Amino acid sequence: MPIQFDIEPDVAELAERTSVFVRDVVIPVEAETGGQVHDGPEKVRRQLQDAARAAGLLAPHVGRAWGGIGLDTRGQAVVFEEAGYSLLGPLALNIAAPDEGNMHLLEKVATEAQKQRYLAPLAAGELRSCFAMTEPAPGAGSDPSALTTRATRVPGGWRIDGRKWFISGARGAGFAICMARTSGEPGDRGGATMFLVDADRPGMTIARDIETLDEGLFGGHSEVIFDGCVVGDDQVLGEVDKGFEYAQVRLAPARLTHCMRWLGLARRAQDIALERASTREAFGSRLAELGMIQQHLADSEIDIAASRALIQHTAWVLDSGARGAQESSVAKTFVAEAVGRVVDRSVQICGALGISSDIPLSRFLREVRAFRIYDGPSETHRWAIARRAVSRHVRKREESAS
CATH class of the missing domain: 1.20.140.10 (Butyryl-CoA Dehydrogenase, subunit A, domain 3)
Incomplete structure (x- = not known):
C-alpha cells in the first residue's frame, strides 16, 4: 500500500475554514482569558463550541452517525494543526484532551447503549469527560501495570476503590472512564478493566485540584478518590480484564x-x-x-x-x-x-x-x-x-x- 500524503480537497477546505475561524473567533477569546481555563469557565466553552457548531466545525474526528465529520487520522492531522494555532482552538472544536481521546475509545469499544448515553452528548459538547488511570506512587504512572485501584465483584456490579491524580478535566466532567484492577496484582501486565462512572455516583469525589505549570487545559488536573463507588455491569466498557x-x-x-x-x-x-x-x-x-x-x-x-x-x-x-x-x-x-x-x-x-x-x-x-x-x-x-x-x-x- 503506497504512502499517501495528498490532502483531499474537502479536507483542505475544512482546514482553511478552521484556520479562519481560529484567527477570527478563537484568538480574541484567548486574548481575553489569557488562555487560562483551568477553572473551567463553562460560559467560554459554550460560546466557543456554539460558534464552531454554527461554522460546521464541531467534532471533526467523530463519525457522522454521532454528529461529527468523520475525518480519518490523516485528515485530523491537517485540521487539528490549524485548530492548535490557538490554545483554545481544540476546546472550540471539541477536539481537546481528554474528551477527544475518550470519544475515539467510546466509538471503538462501547456498546450501542453506551454510545447513546455517553458518546453522543460528549461529541455534541453537552458534557465533558475525564480518563482516570494515573495514580500517586507507587501506583500507575509511566508504567500502567503498576495499577493499584481495585474493582471488586458485588451483586449486580462492581465496587471501585482507589486514588487517582493528575486526572485532566475531572472538575466539571459528566463522567469518568476509570481504569481499575479486576484480577492479578500491581506489576502484572493484565487484569485491568475500564468502567464508565457518572460523576455524581456516590463514592467518586474530587479531593483537590492540583496547581500545575500549564493552565490551558479546560478543568485543570485533579486528584480523584474512589471509595466504595459501586457501578453496574452495564458500566463496564468493553470486556472485563481487557482494559490494558x-x-x-x-x-x-x-x-x-x-x-x-x-x-x-x-x-x-x-x-x-x-x-x-x-x-x-x-x-x-x-x-x-x-x-x-x-x-x-x-x-x-x-x-x-x-x-x-x-x-x-x-x-x-x-x-x-x-x-x-x-x-x-x-x-x-x-x-x-x-x-x-x-x-x-x-x-x-x-x-x-x-x-x-x-x-x-x-x-x-x-x-x-x-x-x-x-x-x-x-x-x-x-x-x-x-x-x-x-x-x-x-x-x-x-x-x-x-
Whole structure:
C-alpha cells in the first residue's frame, strides 16, 4: 500500500475554514482569558463550541452517525494543526484532551447503549469527560501495570476503590472512564478493566485540584478518590480484564493528536518570532538579517517540517490498520521536544518582550513543557523505542541464520 500524503480537497477546505475561524473567533477569546481555563469557565466553552457548531466545525474526528465529520487520522492531522494555532482552538472544536481521546475509545469499544448515553452528548459538547488511570506512587504512572485501584465483584456490579491524580478535566466532567484492577496484582501486565462512572455516583469525589505549570487545559488536573463507588455491569466498557488492551486503542492515537495540536501552537510561536525578526531593528539592521537569528528561525522551520512529516507518516500507519506503537512513540518524543525548542527560540528572538505578558509566548512556553511528561515521558518512549529496535534486529538476525 503506497504512502499517501495528498490532502483531499474537502479536507483542505475544512482546514482553511478552521484556520479562519481560529484567527477570527478563537484568538480574541484567548486574548481575553489569557488562555487560562483551568477553572473551567463553562460560559467560554459554550460560546466557543456554539460558534464552531454554527461554522460546521464541531467534532471533526467523530463519525457522522454521532454528529461529527468523520475525518480519518490523516485528515485530523491537517485540521487539528490549524485548530492548535490557538490554545483554545481544540476546546472550540471539541477536539481537546481528554474528551477527544475518550470519544475515539467510546466509538471503538462501547456498546450501542453506551454510545447513546455517553458518546453522543460528549461529541455534541453537552458534557465533558475525564480518563482516570494515573495514580500517586507507587501506583500507575509511566508504567500502567503498576495499577493499584481495585474493582471488586458485588451483586449486580462492581465496587471501585482507589486514588487517582493528575486526572485532566475531572472538575466539571459528566463522567469518568476509570481504569481499575479486576484480577492479578500491581506489576502484572493484565487484569485491568475500564468502567464508565457518572460523576455524581456516590463514592467518586474530587479531593483537590492540583496547581500545575500549564493552565490551558479546560478543568485543570485533579486528584480523584474512589471509595466504595459501586457501578453496574452495564458500566463496564468493553470486556472485563481487557482494559490494558483498550488503553492502547486510545493511547497511540491520543499521543498523535496531542502532536497535531501542539504543532499548530509551534507554528503560531514561529509566526510571532518571524514578525518580530522582520520588523525589529538592532545593530543597524533588522533582526532577520543577523546570522544567529537566522539560525534560530531556520532550526524552527526544520523542527516544524520534521514534526509534520512524522505526524503524517504515523497517521497513515494508523489509518492502514496497524497498531503504530513504534511510530507514535517516535512522533510523540520528537514532536514534544521540537515544539518546546520552537517556542523557546521564539521567546529568545523576542527578548524581553517574549517573557512578558504583552505577547503570549511565555504562556505557550509554560503550556508546552508538560507535553514532554504526559502521555508517556520522553524517557519511557525512548526505552520502548530502543527495546523494539533491538527485538526487531535480533529477529531479523535469527531469520537470516535459519
